Amino acid sequence: DIQMTQSPSSLSASVGDRVTITCQASQDITNYLSWYQQKPGRAPKLLIYDASNLETGVPSRFSGSASGTDFTLTISSLQPEDSATYYCQQYDNVPLSFGGGTKVEI
Amino acid sequence: QEQLVQSGAEVKKPGSSVKVSCKASGDIFNNHGVTWVRQAPGQGLEWVGGIIPTFGTTNYEQRFQGRLTIIADKSTNTAYMELSGLKSDDTAVYYCAAGGPNYCRGGTCYSGAADYWGQGTLVTVSS
Numbered sequence A: 001d002i003q004m005t006q007s008p009s010s011l012s013a014s015v016g017d018r019v020t021i022t023c024q025a026s027q028d029i030t031n032y033l034s035w036y037q038q039k040p041g042r043a044p045k046l047l048i049y050d051a052s053n054l055e056t057g058v059p060s061r062f063s064g065s066a067s068g069t070d071f072t073l074t075i076s077s078l079q080p081e082d083s084a085t086y087y088c089q090q091y092d093n094v095p096l097s098f099g100g101g102t103k104v105e106i
Numbered sequence B: 001q002e003q004l005v006q007s008g009a010e011v012k013k014p015g016s017s018v019k020v021s022c023k024a025s026g027d028i029f030n031n032h033g034v035t036w037v038r039q040a041p042g043q044g045l046e047w048v049g050g051i052i053p054t055f056g057t058t059n060y061e062q063r064f065q066g067r068l069t070i071i072a073d074k075s076t077n078t079a080y081m082e083l084s085g086l087k088s089d090d091t092a093v094y095y096c097a098a099g100g101p102n103y104c105r106g107g108t109c110y111s112g113a114a115d116y117w118g119q120g121t122l123v124t125v126s127s
Helices: none
Strands: A004-007 A010-012 A021-026 A034-036 A044-049 A062-067 A070-075 A083-092 A102-105 B004-006 B010-012 B017-022 B036-037 B045-052 B057-060 B070-072 B078-083 B091-100 B101-105 B108-111 B121-125
Touching: A004 A044, A004 A083, A004 B017, A021 A034, A021 A083, A021 A102, A034 B017, A044 B045, A070 A083, B010 B017, B017 B091, B017 B121, B036 B070, B045 B070, B045 B078, B045 B108, B057 B070, B057 B108, B078 B091
Parallel strands: A010 A102, B010 B121
Antiparallel strands: A004 A021, A021 A070, A034 A044, A034 A083, A062 A070, A083 A102, B004 B017, B017 B078, B036 B045, B036 B091, B045 B057, B070 B078, B091 B121, B101 B108
16 A cells, blocks of 8 residues: 655744645655645645646645655745645555645644 | 535444435536545544446445445435444544546556545444
8 A cells, every 4th residue: 555654744834935745655656646725624625636737726826746756735925824734645546545634824 | 516415414323334425416426436535533534435436446445345335326426435333433524525537557446636525424433
């Protein structure tokens, strides 16, 4: 099974900061990786798919990149509404697996 | 805009079963698979399993094998997840999700990133 190691588990930043969250896969997953945002009491929301493709309607301050088995979600200018927990997920093969999550506080 | 609407919260005794439904507003199941994800209180997301209704293929997380059944009724655009032999650590919010492309690898097919999610169903297992 593919393990996804996400870091950091939490971070605190200010409005306007550039924030980076990373996910490392235990093996090659090509670019079959997505990023989700989840706010308390709500279902996850898809932000990025195929490692770097922005989902329709998602603000352009969110971006994703990949380098080998390392993946990055970047928020270029943090906004108050970005306070949430972020998860990566691999879908290169079953069982699908999520990273442990990163809680972003502002 | 597609919507997924799940059935309501459930309280179950240990050892019993729960069946959660997920109804799509349109014919999303004709082109996409359905994934089930759960989240225990205060914890992260965990993939449970999924189904591709068009292919009739299912995939289950290994540790639920024998207790989990996922089906889809294309005539009513409704997917179901049934978990039996409930234990206290099955207490979680269960989400259905759909909309992503399907992938086929090594003889099985499954759904990828999902852009439509249900509202979640809280299943509480308690004696």
